[in-house]
């Protein structure tokens with residue numbers, strides 16, 4: 001018998017997404033559903049995912065273990081959100097209104113708003129304040145089924161303020177059930193006070209910030225925003241080569257507001273992911289497929305900016321690019337922590353099938369973070385990160401949008417959300 005200390009049974013469907021590699025092409029649409037399935041874990045590992053009749057035969061729940069009734073709901077992996085800007089202070093609801101009145105993201109940035117407004121607010125907050133904000137946001141993510149999240153700095157833009165953001169992330173993540181994968185984004189924009197010294201700023205990021213941050217283990221990846229209002233491809237290359245030499249995974253904000261050969265650059269540098277890609281061209285798509293760089297699409301950001309340009313998602317799938325989905329959670333272009341509305345947007349805007357959106361938000365997103373062997377699917381040996389949604393099948397997750405269907409979440413084998421609320425175990429109890 002397999003020994004378990006947690007069992008979830010009585011599910012209408014278990015969406016396993018089982019398989020070792022990212023889901024490419026037609027495989028993206030195969031969710032690996034087990035009807036009437038069950039899942040069991042021991043410690044922080046899954047020990048069983050399969051039909052309930054096999055559970056009764058093969059698995060023994062240890063005395064004192066947890067038996068969770070899925071009540072005819074759908075069990076699926078915890079969402080992996082592979083692109084967020086989590087540690088910031090202040091919101092920008094005034095810009096939301098300004099954009100509704102016709103101002104553009106670029107014109108707002110030009111008058112000192114946008115990213116630079118959040119930089120000012122974040123510089124003004126201390127590490128403890130930012131850590132508290134991050135912890136509250138992680139709670140909200142968990143309540144919507146997210147168990148792993150990538151989180152970028154990039155609102156400090158000085159040596160001290162970037163480190164402060166990354167330390168706040170580390171503080172907040174230390175005893176939180178959501179796993180945080182930190183990314184250094186010192187090259188988000190050139191800070192206002194360095195406008196006449198961009199070369200010096202690029203050098204400082206590459207030669208001072210990256211070695212310190214990588215050396216202290218404060219980040220696992222490095223990202224650069226390549227855009228007319230941010231950094232040029234040659235500047236990004238200098239920074240990302242330094243990051244790769246320091247052992248950091250490479251990511252890129254690429255081809256978001258205009259075509260800029262960002263995808264080609266990401267592929268050439270062996271990036272783990274290229275993100276946004278609203279304006280990627282055919283050559284960029286072929287380059288991503290060839291390099292195995294994951295395309296992280298962020299439909300929430302374009303939607304929020306009322307940008308009608310969508311990335312050619314179907315073209316990318318057909319070309320063999322691994323597709324992932326993320327919130328892009330940030331105060332300017334997507335102020336939501338929740339993944340389910342992002343799945344709906346990916347279906348409605350890119351015509352993804354709901355099963356494709358789920359795979360892109362779990363197993364492929366885990367691969368974007370280099371965690372594909374450990375999480376993102378429900379199979380023995382993987383980390384016990386899963387959720388129970390109060391829906392009769394997986395199609396409802398994208399279909400019935402705008403409300404939270406997540407009833408229970410297990411993270412690292414611990415029941416941290418029950419009946420839609422955080423349990424004492426969620427705060428380390």
Ligand code: NIG
Pocket residue numbers: 085114115118225253256301328330331332333
């Ligand atoms: O991914 N594109 C650049 N960075 C963010 C926006 C950050 C902000 O507006 O504060 C994004 O959309």
Ligand code: FE
Pocket residue numbers: 083084085253328
């Ligand atoms: Fe972003």
